[in-house]
Amino acid sequence: MSDSTKDGSKPPLMDKEKEEKKLLDNWTNSFKSLFSGxxxxxxxxxxxxxxxxxxxxxxxxxxxxxxxxxxxxxxxxxxxxxxxxxxxxxxxxxxxxxxxxxxxxxxxxxxxxxxxxxxxxxxxxxxxxxxxxxKVNFNNCEQHACAEIRAINLSGECKFLTEVKRGNFGFASHHQKCVKRRALITLKDLDCCKGENVAEDALLHVWKSCFNDKAPFDEIY
The missing domain is CATH 3.30.2010 (Zincin-like)
Structure with a gap:
């Protein structure tokens, strides 16, 4: 899994998170404006x-x-x-x-x-x-990566329309891309995943088994 740009440089990892935070902050400000004073x-x-x-x-x-x-x-x-x-x-x-x-x-x-x-x-x-x-050890990067993959994959937060609202319009493999992106954002913030490519390597190592583990569901919600 590569997250490099064409010139070999790393893109800003948090760009998508910043976009979502901006949308949420705009909503928060609108909410507060209803109760001005x-x-x-x-x-x-x-x-x-x-x-x-x-x-x-x-x-x-x-x-x-x-x-x-x-x-x-x-x-x-x-x-x-x-x-x-x-x-x-x-x-x-x-x-x-x-x-x-x-x-x-x-x-x-x-x-x-x-x-x-x-x-x-x-x-x-x-x-x-x-x-x-x-008994997940959330202080272990690979175990935490597996937990994030499963939770994002099965919760419904990567539904197509939800992704469109975030500004992500891809069709091919959009669900898997969403799960990987959002899991990586979380992992990059964890002390147990600090270090060059630690989060990426952990995600890649557990991806197949954890993405395909749908318990307690029979299929992706």
Whole structure:
């Protein structure tokens, strides 16, 4: 897998992430403009209420979230949705996170839509499933690469229309390209993947087996 330009130089790795962050920041500014004059605390409260509303609606009505909850339970890792699914403000660029100790974090100030929250929640639930069934060492670059490949591949965040909204219009192998791009962006930020080509090599080494591993699904969502 090569990420060099024609002249042999490395392209800016974070360009696509910057594009997405710009779109999200524009949405965030538009959201805040609706509450001009509101304090930061009032805006945070509205964001929290919206996140909680969307979260509860998805848990109650979304078949994908229900499926993941059922499979986590079957695997011996039943989630308390009130205790383990937390809507909190975040000051980093990701929209969510998973910790075996804390559960799933949903970044209430980073969601542009209910669908965005759904993709994030599913992504983190797949991490939770992997941790429950295989005890992933997230401090190991290859194991983390596998976890990211699976979560991105299976969560729905690389659907064609979602990619189009990000400005990615490729047709041939667009899904695989999306999964690789987004996984690499995450890996490049990790301490365990620091060093020249460490993230790229880890991704390449585990790609085939992890991309083809669809558990607990029968096919890509």
């Amino acid at each position: 509101a304090t930061d605390e009032e805006i945070a409260l509205k964001e929290h209420k919206r996140c909680e509303k969307w979260k509860k609606s998805l848990i109650k009505n979304n078949s994908l979230i229900e499926f993941m909850l059922e499979n986590l339970k079957k695997s011996g890792c039943e989630f308390d949705v009130e205790k383990h699914f937390k809507c909190v403000p975040c000051d980093f660029k990701r929209s969510g996170g998973f910790s075996p100790e804390l559960g799933i974090i949903l970044c209430q100030n980073r969601f542009s839509s209910k669908r965005h929250l759904q993709d994030t929640l599913t992504h983190e639930m797949i991490h939770a499933f992997d941790q429950c069934t295989t």
